[in-house]
Amino acid sequence: MGMAAxxxxxxxxxxxxxxxxxxxxxxxxxxxxxSNQSANYYNDLLGMSVPVxxxxxxxxxxxxxxxxxxxxxxxxxxxxxxxxxxxxxYTRQWKDDFSVVTAATSIVNKSGTEGNWVYRVGATTxxxxxxxxxxxxxxxxxxxxxxxxxxxxxxxxxxxxEVDAKDKEVKLNSDDEYLNSLSAxxxxxxxxxxxxxxxxxxxxxxxxxxxxxxVKNSSTGEYVPYFYKQSDLExxxxxxxxxxxxxxxxxxxxxxxxxxxxxxxxxxxxEKDSSGRYINITIPSGDxxxxxxxxxxxxxxxxxxxxxxxxxxxxxxxxEYDQSINxxxxxxxxxxxxxxxxxxxxxxxxxxxxxxxxEMDAVQKVIEKNTESTFKTFG
Numbered sequence: 001m002g003m004a005a006x007x008x009x010x011x012x013x014x015x016x017x018x019x020x021x022x023x024x025x026x027x028x029x030x031x032x033x034x035s036n037q038s039a040n041y042y043n044d045l046l047g048m049s050v051p052v053x054x055x056x057x058x059x060x061x062x063x064x065x066x067x068x069x070x071x072x073x074x075x076x077x078x079x080x081x082x083x084x085x086x087x088x089x090y091t092r093q094w095k096d097d098f099s100v101v102t103a104a105t106s107i108v109n110k111s112g113t114e115g116n117w118v119y120r121v122g123a124t125t126x127x128x129x130x131x132x133x134x135x136x137x138x139x140x141x142x143x144x145x146x147x148x149x150x151x152x153x154x155x156x157x158x159x160x161x162e163v164d165a166k167d168k169e170v171k172l173n174s175d176d177e178y179l180n181s182l183s184a185x186x187x188x189x190x191x192x193x194x195x196x197x198x199x200x201x202x203x204x205x206x207x208x209x210x211x212x213x214x215v216k217n218s219s220t221g222e223y224v225p226y227f228y229k230q231s232d233l234e235x236x237x238x239x240x241x242x243x244x245x246x247x248x249x250x251x252x253x254x255x256x257x258x259x260x261x262x263x264x265x266x267x268x269x270x271e272k273d274s275s276g277r278y279i280n281i282t283i284p285s286g287d288x289x290x291x292x293x294x295x296x297x298x299x300x301x302x303x304x305x306x307x308x309x310x311x312x313x314x315x316x317x318x319x320e321y322d323q324s325i326n327x328x329x330x331x332x333x334x335x336x337x338x339x340x341x342x343x344x345x346x347x348x349x350x351x352x353x354x355x356x357x358x359e360m361d362a363v364q365k366v367i368e369k370n371t372e373s374t375f376k377t378f379g
Contacts, residue, residue, distance in 0.1 A: 006367045013360045017353060024349045027342050034339045041328050041335075048324060051317040054310035060302045064278055066294035070094050075281070075296075076261075078270065088268040088281070089261070097255045100200045103226060105250035108233060110242040119211060119233050124176050126211035126228060129198050133187055134173045137165050141173070146188035178214035178223040194225075201227055201251065227251040 077089040142151040209230040237246040269282040
């Protein structure tokens with residue numbers, strides 16, 4: 001190899017070696033960046049709080065109750081006073097057997113025209129509870145007054161509007177089997193009872209007109225009232241034959257548990273047993289002249305609904321936590337794969353650099369030989 005060729009070859013190898021070294025530096029820089037990203041992800045893992053399942057003990061409390069006849073009372077607060085007595089708050093519960101409650105309904109049929117709809121269940125027409133029961137006496141519409149046992153052509157029993165019913169057919173204007181089985185006096189008493197029902201319905205389910213029908217209980221033989229709110233009937237869906245297709249709210253008379261809160265009764269006294277639990281409570285009467293002592297019943301109650309809500313929240317948080325862990329691990333795996341590829345490339349560059357250096361050493365020897373030979377020729 002000539003001197004010029006050797007020099008050119010050496011310069012080319014030098015440039016190649018420089019490029020390899022530069023690429024190696026770039027790869028090391030990339031690996032450093034990947035290492036920093038990986039460290040950040042690991043720091044994120046360390047900074048994450050692990051969800052802890054709720055303990056049922058956190059939702060369990062000791063409850064004190066006492067009985068007062070049909071009333072069941074549960075103490076909600078006991079605040080000690082400076083004079084040794086307590087200010088006590090409690091809720092009382094009782095069962096009201098004369099209450100309106102929701103009930104199942106049969107299919108309601110709607111007929112008539114707009115503004116004059118008639119609603120029936122089976123063969124029984126639903127009657128507006130605000131309307132007075134009327135009779136037909138020889139073609140005259142009449143209303144019965146239970147006070148003087150007479151019929152009147154006016155609902156308010158105006159003097160002079162009496163209708164003679166003696167020896168005449170008196171027909172109740174209703175197709176309700178139960179109503180037709182009652183006497184006029186019984187019907188008058190029933191309407192007074194219905195006024196109480198109507199008041200309860202409006203208090204609980206809102207103002208408006210309510211319709212009623214009576215259904216015979218097959219077990220007891222008694223007739224039970226069923227109520228419908230007219231506005232619910234008007235907005236319901238009906239098919240071409242007028243039969244209801246949507247759910248219609250229906251109500252009846254039944255038992256209902258009612259609750260009342262008694263707040264901050266002053267001057268109460270509490271007695272404990274040797275274990276520190278309260279066993280008796282003494283409550284002053286309304287006028288403060290007398291005191292009544294009740295035995296306390298101790299029980300532990302778990303707020304199951306709150307516990308289940310907390311458990312659901314824990315499951316949700318745990319899923320989110322696991323998902324975050326999986327996401328970060330997936331990112332770390334990608335970084336590790338990239339770093340592995342860079343490491344392999346770096347090893348290739350090291351091998352290439354060693355080969356270049358070996359070749360440069362060989363070319364260097366050739367140049368030295370050519371130089372030595374040239375000096376001998378001209379020496």
